[in-house]
Amino acid sequence: MSTALVTGGTGALGRLVVDRLRERGHDVRVLSRRAGAGTHVGDLRTGAGVAEAAAGADLIVHAASDFRRVGRPDIAQTEHLLAAATGARHLLYVSIVGIDRIPFAYYRNKLACEQLVTDSDVPHTILRATQFHELIAFALQTVERLPLAPLPLDFRFQPVAAADVATRIADLIDGEPLGRAPDFGGPEVQTLAQLLEVWRASRARPRRAIRIPVPGRIGRAYRNGDNTCPGHADGTQTWQQFVASAPVSAYTVKPPRTG
Numbered sequence: 001m002s003t004a005l006v007t008g009g010t011g012a013l014g015r016l017v018v019d020r021l022r023e024r025g026h027d028v029r030v031l032s033r034r035a036g037a038g039t040h041v042g043d044l045r046t047g048a049g050v051a052e053a054a055a056g057a058d059l060i061v062h063a064a065s066d067f068r069r070v071g072r073p074d075i076a077q078t079e080h081l082l083a084a085a086t087g088a089r090h091l092l093y094v095s096i097v098g099i100d101r102i103p104f105a106y107y108r109n110k111l112a113c114e115q116l117v118t119d120s121d122v123p124h125t126i127l128r129a130t131q132f133h134e135l136i137a138f139a140l141q142t143v144e145r146l147p148l149a150p151l152p153l154d155f156r157f158q159p160v161a162a163a164d165v166a167t168r169i170a171d172l173i174d175g176e177p178l179g180r181a182p183d184f185g186g187p188e189v190q191t192l193a194q195l196l197e198v199w200r201a202s203r204a205r206p207r208r209a210i211r212i213p214v215p216g217r218i219g220r221a222y223r224n225g226d227n228t229c230p231g232h233a234d235g236t237q238t239w240q241q242f243v244a245s246a247p248v249s250a251y252t253v254k255p256p257r258t259g
């Protein structure tokens with residue numbers, strides 16, 4: 001049994017990682033900014049409480065991220081965690097497939113975090129995963145009540161169940177540090193139009209959708225599927241199975257804000 005710290009352990013992915021690690025018998029600490037939400041209160045952005053949470057932890061899963069602020073605080077968050085992780089024998093950083101191919105500000109910040117982890121002395125694994133089913137569900141849920149849902153229907157995705165990613169993380173963190181692990185994607189690459197068809201068959205919404213054209217390099221990259229890894233279609237739960245099981249309300253990510 002090891003002592004494991006999970007940052008982001010209250011999030012969509014992190015809480016599933018916490019479950020997996022506890023099932024495997026680890027003593028799991030969960031860092032959260034909110035008292036009572038985890039086992040340890042702390043703020044990675046300022047560093048408050050981070051050293052206390054990391055002291056004596058031999059495994060660390062770093063799944064915290066501030067998507068609402070487009071990942072801008074993530075760099076300081078990762079620096080603070082690495083500074084506190086000197087006793088860890090393995091730290092796993094959760095990243096995203098294609099961040100080096102898509103010029104999206106959030107991805108640039110994730111890439112900078114990967115670099116910090118790579119340059120550190122902390123033995124580590126970086127795991128890049130594709131978009132979670134939960135994220136696609138959140139996006140569709142957000143527009144499904146509009147009379148005409150504007151969506152980039154020609155974007156490609158390879159959505160994966162956060163539960164499958166959590167299992168992969170638990171397997172990896174129990175093993176030796178790999179540096180960069182093989183990417184991890186869902187079982188199918190589909191356009192958003194195809195994903196929407198499945199969603200609509202189950203929920204009868206949105207009644208109508210219209211393709212919004214997304215110009216520039218970001219639009220081209222998603223149309224091209226630069227965010228996918230078809231050679232690593234290792235997740236097992238399909239989008240159709242996820243929608244049928246419909247745990248949509250469980251996903252709490254909020255849209256980016258500029259502050």
Ligand SMILES: NC(=O)c1ccc[n+]([C@@H]2O[C@H](COP(=O)([O-])OP(=O)(O)OC[C@H]3O[C@@H](n4cnc5c(N)ncnc54)[C@H](OP(=O)(O)O)[C@@H]3O)[C@@H](O)[C@H]2O)c1
Nearest residue numbers: 008010011012013032033043044045064065130131132135
């Ligand atoms: N969503 C996707 O489709 C997807 C795909 C591939 C990879 N990823 C990556 O997977 C990871 C988890 O994503 P997710 O969607 O599960 O995240 P999420 O649900 O948005 O959760 C974010 C987590 O970060 C924590 N956090 C944020 N700022 C913090 C701070 N200053 N101090 C301490 N904790 C902080 C939050 O904890 P509290 O609010 O409790 O403090 C929360 O647990 C991220 O690195 C993301 O980039 C996501």
